[in-house]
Amino acid sequence: MSFVDDPPIAADPAAGVATQVDAARPDLVTGDRPASASQGTVQVRTEAFEGPFDLLLHLILKDEVDLYEVNLSTIVDAYLAEVERMDLCDLESATEFLLIAATLVELKCRRLLPVDDSVDLDEELGFWEERDLLLSRLLECKTFKDAAKVFEQLAERAALSAPRRAGMEERFLDLTPDLLSGVKPEMLRRAFLRVASAKPEPTVDLFHVTAVKASVSDAIAEFVRDLPAKGRVTFRTLTSGHTERVEVVVRFLAVLELFKQGMIEIEQPGAFGDLTVEWIAGESDVNDALAGADLYEG
Amino acid sequence: MHHPEDPNPTAPEGPAFDDTAFDDTAFDDTVIDLTEPSTDPLTEASRAIEAIVMVATDPIPEQLLAQLVELPVVTVRAICADLANQYLAEGRGFQFVEVAGGWRYQSHPAQAPYVERFALEGQTARLSGAALETLAIVAYKQPISRGQVSAIRGVNADGVLRTLEQRGYICEVGRDDGPGQAILLGTTDIFCERLGLGSPDDLPALGDFVPSAAVVEALEQTLRVDDHPGGDADASADHAAEA
């Protein structure tokens, strides 16, 4: 999921989101790290953001001057917009990004809505746990990030010295044992394949997961098709046929996206009440809505 | 032309070259005590160690040196440290250093521009940010499974780990006892060489990298559950009471 070939955010049709994100992350377009491997660099697949923690840390800590001014809404929006832009090519990474998106969105909802005392205590504790887990994982990630910086400095410093590798003088060579004793041609073949073979395609372990179609743009398309005819409908109804968490998450993201674009109205009778969704946009806006979301490949 | 006597016993003719351009008095200061060159076993061992490490292609562990010169490891260690200091004091263009569990000769960092000019081919590739972070996780958490690395990074780390393995920085060091018997990974000597470490123990303590209070607070503030505009002390108090 390299961003190298992505159009700049400003060109993104989802301008409503884009402007906000752009302001929050002026460095995203120019890239604050090399997105492509330079000549001679280890050919690790470089991604603009190495995972959801990386992205979230960046969003929260990017501007250390304003550490205390960080606004959760801005961060959630920027995070969702970034996830939206990504070409999430495998379900595994998509799920991680989306699960954290779900936690963030829930966090944001808590801030916006009054606390409901009647809420299920187990659920409440569950959410606290999730939030604390996210926090500790972020701290762990940050710890290793900082350690990696020191690794880089150590490697740079070490690279200033070249080791002596000239080896034995000719007259001693006869004394050394035959290095090829015991080496079989097959060992050479395996050694060659080990060092020269392409990495296997990133595979998703589908052993326990049936292929889940999780695409925000598909969900948007589905809503754009179905919602105008349905009138007011609850989010629960919209997701009733979907048991996979990631499917519910992408539909929730789709609802947020449509809301942002002014296509739908959202109502919630009280904290943790059922979300009600109503289509309010005209026919002409539909294409914009569809163009506004990048694909999540499930 | 003054020719210093070679203190190495049974030494044949020294350098195949006489030079008159240099002031021969310059050598008088550097000549060490030549009165009893070969009777001192420490001096003898020191020379043997210089010779052995000079022809070695990899760092030589003190244990092996001790075995070859037939002296205790502690003595060998002292000799090696002394040699390192001698070259340093003399301002040599090379160093004698302990890297990846052994001693080796290497060029002095200050001479890097000249060495780079000379060694044009096959420079070691730079490590990407992802590779460095993954390497840090393996280095500090070893032995660790691929799945655990991925969990910490929040993304599938298999590709990066495979590259690091191909480069020889990490390798399989065992199997997990658990039902899956997951492969456990650890760092290699090549990793130590790349970072200029005597051993992984020479890494700075992971505790040194625990995020600062400001960072922790920023994360907590941002991800706190209750939103009290202004995020004042009340919020923290509420938070504490509720938690």
Added chain:
Amino acid sequence: MHHPEDPNPTAPEGPAFDDTAFDDTAFDDTVIDLTEPSTDPLTEASRAIEAIVMVATDPIPEQLLAQLVELPVVTVRAICADLANQYLAEGRGFQFVEVAGGWRYQSHPAQAPYVERFALEGQTARLSGAALETLAIVAYKQPISRGQVSAIRGVNADGVLRTLEQRGYICEVGRDDGPGQAILLGTTDIFCERLGLGSPDDLPALGDFVPSAAVVEALEQTLRVDDHPGGDADASADHAAEA
């Protein structure tokens, strides 16, 4: 043991002496100021020559040294002779000698018994994993240049290649047509003999092998002598951008 002041100007502390606990300030001085290398150009050149010859795998001609340190050949010749005399006077276990048209370090003949012991006992009788991989690359992709082998392996393979060459398993088989006229390596008859092969063609087939990007890039790359400095500059630029 005293810690003498390092007379190498602007040199960072060498890893072997960095036995203090890591602290934040330890990493602040990683950038070496190269603007004022030395007060004395002869001393500076002498150090550079020590460094270059130390890391070289073959004897270095005076002409090349002169070019690298930007001094006349006669001066370089005098410096080399002086270095040779210094090591002799200090009773080092190694020598600095002119052989085969160039200067190199080698073990002092008086230390031969220790070096022989090391050759017999100290070395593993098996090829290391890295050596086996390097040999496999040459065997399957011959003729191939040193630079290409290093590019595929991602680390400098010169030392390993030299060992394989010294053992007679690989040798120079030609020159590249390109501007650099890089030396091309291939396997020898000894190699085939030891492995019981009639010719390198008898090596086990690779099957439906998909080469990695590094291999494709390394083999497609036009061989250029100057491809290192450019690549390095790019890497530094990237690094600067990243920092």
